[in-house]
Amino acid sequence: MDVLLIAGLWLDGSAWDDVAAELRSLGHHPVALTLPGQGDGAATATLDDQLAAVLAAVEATEGRPVVVGHSAACTLAWLAADARPEKVAKTVLIGGFPSADGSSYADFFEMRDGAMPFPGWGPFEGPDSADLDDGTKKAFEAAAIPVPEGVAKGTVRLTDERRFDVPTLVVCPEFTPDQAKEWITAGDVPELAKAKHVDFADIDSGHWPMRTKPVELAHLIATAT
Template sequence: MNIILVPGFWLDASSWEEVTPPLTAAGHKVYPLTLPGLESADAPRAGIGLRTHIDAVVAKIDSFDAPVVLVGHSGGGAIIHGAVDARPDRVARAIYVDSGPLGEGGVINDELPADGDELPLPPWELFEDADLTDLTDDLRAMFRARAIPQPRGVAQDRQQLKDERRYEVPATIIACEFPTSMLTEMIAGGHPFVAELGRIRDVDYVDLPTGHWPQFTKPAELGAAILAAVDGTPGS
């Protein structure tokens, strides 16, 4: 199976490097992406928005003749959901890592402090304690050293969706900060935060307790969870 890995904010393709070994060892082909504006600290970010990143993922999907699995971490979850909407017949499964599908009109995060056209990685004090679970001082220093400013438009643009066949694409939620039981309770209660997730017909829930960056805090466990989800997908 061709697996496309979409990083969250401030990260490039290399952020997946400790996650991919079990996937490649199982014979899958893995394609971690560096999205537009994340190529380097000096890359231009003006004019890059959510649709720019969705289109980059769609272009990668279109480069294959067979269906793919999409994996999106954090803000990457909104991006892969937009790609699922654009190519519902080409995605075998969408895997959301501590994230979920962003519905029509939603934004990823319009509260992050901006500096012109970009969003630098904020001070740790701006994150919730649950975000930072298992993120040691060494891991924080590593993350900050490699962090690339996020294009502001990606965080603030509104999601635009058009094809309800997206709800037919199987999904897997790998929940880290909060247990999956909380998500299912929110869906049952009709909470608007999970309204789009609640419309997907086939969803598997996996608990991977750690902070918001499991690719750094529990990479082997994350790789195993992604592998299990992929291997449970028809055609894999």
């Protein structure tokens, strides 16, 4: 089955190399996306540009792909389900939740020269990064790609309520399924509160399981196929 892999902020498609290799060994066809502005050198890319790239990948598949989003890119996976509900078989959301209509995509940290650079590890101390050793952190930081302002400050637009019919798997790394369910019940994740088919899976990792638990993550993604 086709599995589209969308990495979160500061990452390009290579973040999925180990996960993709395991998915291939399981008989699937993973496609790791390098988004406009996050690996292709397009510093002026916008959220619309990134969504267009995701939708082009969806349309390029012969069947109905599983669309996987990590962290902020959970919203991109959700936007794909909104734009192509008849084409997306399932969304897999890793370490994040879809933003609501009208909200900013990922305006989280300081902008410098028209982009949002990786802010260092201070904001991610604790469960987010507890499973990353110093070498992995240094490699991550050295390779981090500043996110264009037009992406980070882009406005999320959702228009088709058929997105709520698309099944979703929420993979919980630095938080638990019980916590995720509590947040959804409390109204903190209104999109998933309206979704009709939501499952949860736990993975014992920090925020970047594709780095520290790629085999386990691949097997969880495979369950969604």
